[in-house]
Amino acid sequence: MATLPASAETIINEFGPSLNFPPREGFPGRDEPDEVIKTHCCFCGMQCGIKLCVKDDRIVGFEPWEEFPFNEGRLCPKGVQRYLQNNHPDRLMHPLERVEGKGFSTKSWDHAMSRTVSEIQRIQSQYGNDAFAMLSGVSLTNEKSYLVGKFARVALKTKNLDYNGRLCMVSAGAGNKKAFGLDRASNNFTDLARAEVVMICGTNVSETFPTLTHWIWQARDNGGRLIVVDPRLTPIARTADLHLPVRPGRDSALYGALLHQLIKHDWLDHDFISNHTSGFEKAAEAVAGYDLPWAESVTGIPASQIMQAAEMWGKASTSFLLHARGIEHHSKGVENVSSCINLVLATGRIGRPYCGYATITGQGNGQGGREHGHKCDQLPGNRDIENPEHRKYISQVWGIEEKDMPGKGLTAYEIMEAIHRGEIKGLLSICFNPLVSLPNSNMIREALNKLEYYACIDFFLNETARHADIILPGSLHEEEEGTVTTAEGRVVRIRKAVNPPGGARTDTSILLDLASRLGAGKHFSFETSEDIFNELRVASKGGTADYFGITYQKIEDNMGVFWPCPELDHPGTPRLWEDKKFRTPDARAHFQPVVYRDPGEVTDADYPVILTTGRVVSQYLSGSQTRRIGKLVNQYPEPLLEIHPVLAKKYGISDRELVRVATRRGTAEFPAQIVETIREDTVFVPYHWPGRKSVNQLTSGHLDPVSKIPEFKVCACRLEPLGRTAPSAEETKAHASA
């Protein structure tokens, strides 16, 4: 396979992204639905409850689900419009095969599956099993995540399986495991309500998790104070008691400086530290030199504000610390997470009411999807694929020989690098659009062009899938039964509301069919999603992420169950660590010494400006779904370069002027949006757009050494104003940029 089978424009004309708007009078049957299904939004980790209205096997609208306890009917614009991914003109209805010079043509399922299986077998016999890789994603349910993990190891027999959670929560997961021996939000979000101080570290809550805003305001209504750390004045930062505009890539210097002040002023919980933790002395030693002048010079935050934050955090009796991708998308993402956890442990404010800590998991099933084995180093129950005991247990559950269980494989970005080097020759992907979502997309494109065979399971022809040989049309969130685990650790039920349309099939049936054709059918004799969940329960039993006591019925009866839930009569665990028995070998929480180091790329004379990336409220991740929903696209139709007026003046840039942004990876052009709500040394571009409008052409492939998360949040760039006003968003059509 080489480049695209036809021009990107030709493929876009046929397969989109095109924009779906509801008819003016609404969809027929909206007022008299056949069924109203209580399920959840398909997008972020909040997993808001929502009711979908169904008429004649189509989703025709939504109703708020006011009884669901987390969101009580509240939704963001993505949730309101989510139903428009159904009945979409771009929906893939039949298997497709690449045709040189033309694009794609419709094929039978039998042809598509037979060819995929014979190509898998050819590549594996010629180059070895690990030369065929699989990429997965955590918009998939727990059942599908588990199934992919088992499919890759048992049917595909490859070690090279990884997932798009690698771009999401892996730094938090690694930091949590180091500190607590378990990877989950320590509290549910109701513990925000009476926290005296809420510290939000690198998370644009109001745009990426809008419904969480309500819980943060509850704390404030009850007298709590809010600290927001972000290089930009985001909507949640606008009203904060204290906004710390940290220089991108310098987060651990700030949190180290805060720990330094906690120690200096003895704002510590000595009993908790001595009875329930280890490693405090080394953590303290690491920050011994991090005084206020040093912290101000590194972070760019005035010393007085750092001191104010230390005092607010230090003197509080209850608190909740939240972080997300802002500190995690770094070549030291795990260190940033550890430096935050150190502040929680130093003050002993965990495992009690209104004393909380959590990463805000990003993707819909970012929590459950990172527990049950479609990560390259993991087996179900958040077990370790290199641990002999864990391998033995899961091999027994799966009915295979332990020696046949593959070992640890490469991570997502490393898989693309290995394809680029020619070491991996074949790829099967599901629920992942790496051409838009991975950094350094020019390298990703070159890698895709080198694959000998690529099969993609998806419901839309995403940008990466344009490079595929075979496309297998799969299912939407609302087309299969299942469960997901929310950012709080609450396992909830996803309902099948409609059938896949036309010749599309459920993702599960595609994987089961492939497994059978690969000769592994006896290990995949599942009739229903619940059958898969019941095997997952057993596979997770005894692991840190223990789901054994959770059943579909129990979830339905309780509107969700928090894991760990080891026995059928166990009520679940909304708040962890009330017993102070951490899941580390010594049952103590572990401080980590965090010595500050610079990000992977720092500014210099050639690339003097910091570039950071993030999201907008109306789009979701690589936009494969949301760039097809008309009103969401119109709300923020193209990526803009946010730039401070002082920096704009230095380069003579005017508002809406087209600016070429150059890094060591590539260049891209964006209209300038001059705003005072960003640091003077930093520019921001959101990342949801494809092709020439993708900021990931510019971002760097520096990875965290532990979590292997890419450093999306900081790189060095050069600004070249082009001296002309950018064309209008209508002309640019960025949502479908080639």
Added chain:
Amino acid sequence: MTTTTFRTDQEFFLDTQRCIGCHACEMACAECETNGQTPMIHVDYVDRFSTVQTSVQICMHCTDPICARVCPAVAIEKDEFGIVHSANTARCIACSNCVVACPFGVPRKIEPMQLMMKCNMCYDRTSAGKKPMCATVCPSGALTYTTREDMAAKRPNSSPVNHFQFGQQIVKTKVNIMMPKGATKLVVDSE
């Protein structure tokens, strides 16, 4: 229009400081079939250059609605529950008197339809005992529909205000805005 399920103990509270500019309210409002995909609520940046602050505006449902008073076609009526209804489509002559007169800038003339349309506090929902759609979905509490007692308990730092001074003119509304504790009116212009 008479109904027995409109809950007279429920009030609308607008807390602009909480608006995060997400537009969920607009999109949810537009879904209503009577609106024909046109939102009756408006979210705008105040001044994006200097801030991300947004303002959200619904119809304030004035006690003595000036839009109704200036309507030459008697197309706008206030009902027994204090809801100021959108223009009666048979009567509205699209003169825009109401658009110009409203102190809050709420009514808008929908050009292709030659009709004024504005928020009627989701009468189809509120008359059936439900909350308005915008106040149901709002993720940040900028729009809330509940009892005065519930609001007092949940937002002890704010007071609901429904008294506005525009120069010499005092406007009282059914909808409340949340202001700092102890405030009793909003003086827009004291001249």
